[in-house]
Amino acid sequence: xxxxxxxxxxxxxxxxxxxxxxxxxxxxxxxxxxxxxxxxxxxxxxxxxxxxxxxxxxxxxxxxxxxxxxxxxxxxxxxxxxxxxxxxxxxxxxxxxxxxxxxxxxxxxxxxxxxxxxxxxxxxxxxxxxxxxxxxxxxxxxxxxxxxxxxxxxxxxxxxxxxxxxxxxxxxxxxxxxxxxxxxxxxxxxxxxxxxxxxxxxxxxxxxxxxxxxxxxxxxxxxxxxxxxxxxxxxxxxxxxxxxxxxxxxxxxxxxxxxxxxxxxxxxxxxxxxxxxxxxxxxxxxxxxxxxxxxxxxxxxxxxxxxxxxxxxxxxxxxxxxxxxxxxxxxxxxxxxxxxxxxxxxxxxxxxxxxxxxxxxxxxxx
Numbered sequence: 001x002x003x004x005x006x007x008x009x010x011x012x013x014x015x016x017x018x019x020x021x022x023x024x025x026x027x028x029x030x031x032x033x034x035x036x037x038x039x040x041x042x043x044x045x046x047x048x049x050x051x052x053x054x055x056x057x058x059x060x061x062x063x064x065x066x067x068x069x070x071x072x073x074x075x076x077x078x079x080x081x082x083x084x085x086x087x088x089x090x091x092x093x094x095x096x097x098x099x100x101x102x103x104x105x106x107x108x109x110x111x112x113x114x115x116x117x118x119x120x121x122x123x124x125x126x127x128x129x130x131x132x133x134x135x136x137x138x139x140x141x142x143x144x145x146x147x148x149x150x151x152x153x154x155x156x157x158x159x160x161x162x163x164x165x166x167x168x169x170x171x172x173x174x175x176x177x178x179x180x181x182x183x184x185x186x187x188x189x190x191x192x193x194x195x196x197x198x199x200x201x202x203x204x205x206x207x208x209x210x211x212x213x214x215x216x217x218x219x220x221x222x223x224x225x226x227x228x229x230x231x232x233x234x235x236x237x238x239x240x241x242x243x244x245x246x247x248x249x250x251x252x253x254x255x256x257x258x259x260x261x262x263x264x265x266x267x268x269x270x271x272x273x274x275x276x277x278x279x280x281x282x283x284x285x286x287x288x289x290x291x292x293x294x295x296x297x298x299x300x301x302x303x304x305x306x307x308x309x310x311x312x313x314x315x316x317x318x319x320x321x322x323x324x325x326x327x328x329x330x331x332x333x334x335x336x337x338x339x340x341x342x343x344x345x346x347x348x349x350x351x352x353x354x355x356x357x358x359x360x361x362x363x364x365x366x
Contacts, residue, residue: 018127023153028052029299031165036087039070041079042115051077053298060098067102071110073328081113083087088121162221172303189238212245217251226264241276244283245256257291281311286318294331
């Protein structure tokens with residue numbers, strides 16, 4: 001979920017049929033899954049949706065290992081029950097029965113109830129746990145959007161501000177770098193801010209003062225975006241991007257994730273990812289991935305993390321977060337990762353200052 005408003009609507013939403021569960025899934029991920037397996041955990045007596053994950057559909061011979069892997073992830077997230085939805089492409093030749101059997105075996109061994117097992121294909125859905133043709137006919141049931149019918153789920157989630165993109169590639173495109181004119185202006189602003197920072201260091205300015213300024217700017221901008229004013233000048237964007245290269249600044253700014261301002265921070269950080277130079281993308285992209293992870297938005301977290309790793313494959317926090325996402329660790333483990341990151345950041349300031357000053361002197365002597 002991208003906003004607290006959407007999450008609140010999700011908490012109130014009561015699904016009345018398996019078909020409404022199918023209608024909800026695209027809103028949980030932000031796009032319509034294709035050639036995918038989606039797992040949703042169900043917790044409590046009301047069977048509330050908790051952890052959710054999507055993975056590419058595998059070949060039949062990999063079904064058993066695939067089911068065991070996803071079950072291990074569900075166990076880490078304390079799943080009591082799970083709904084499995086298989087989104088098969090129109091030309092899929094796989095055997096849904098073998099995949100169902102693999103999940104039944106793995107989930108039974110882990111003492112996880114199968115709440116629902118569904119197939120979604122060619123605009124129709126099938127509940128494979130129901131053998132009653134009066135409610136689950138063998139030809140399947142059309143999706144509400146395919147049949148042109150009104151959908152309570154779609155109406156509720158649209159009212160909450162949720163949007164659904166056509167596919168995962170469209171979600172990736174939302175973080176695509178800005179065009180050439182914006183890029184040129186941002187490059188100039190970033191170089192100008194870097195020069196100013198170097199001049200201040202050489203002139204006796206303190207790292208602490210610079211950190212405080214960056215943190216203060218970040219707080220003001222998040223507050224402004226939360227209030228609906230999402231204007232961001234090149235100078236403001238450049239100051240944040242340069243400031244976030246300091247890991248202690250990054251971690252101070254990342255603290256907003258644990259507040260009601262997280263949706264505004266996510267929107268701001270996404271804009272920084274789009275506007276930052278390729279070499280500067282890792283910090284804001286990792287922060288964006290972290291916030292998405294805390295929202296349970298694993299699909300977007302992985303997309304943002306991909307941008308971070310492309311920018312800097314050695315970026316420690318991105319690597320830690322990548323490990324957490326790959327192993328399906330719950331967001332509650334974030335405190336431990338943050339502590340590891342803080343230790344790394346605390347060990348670096350003196351060396352980072354010396355490096356910046358040496359770089360500045362070399363530039364001055366050219």
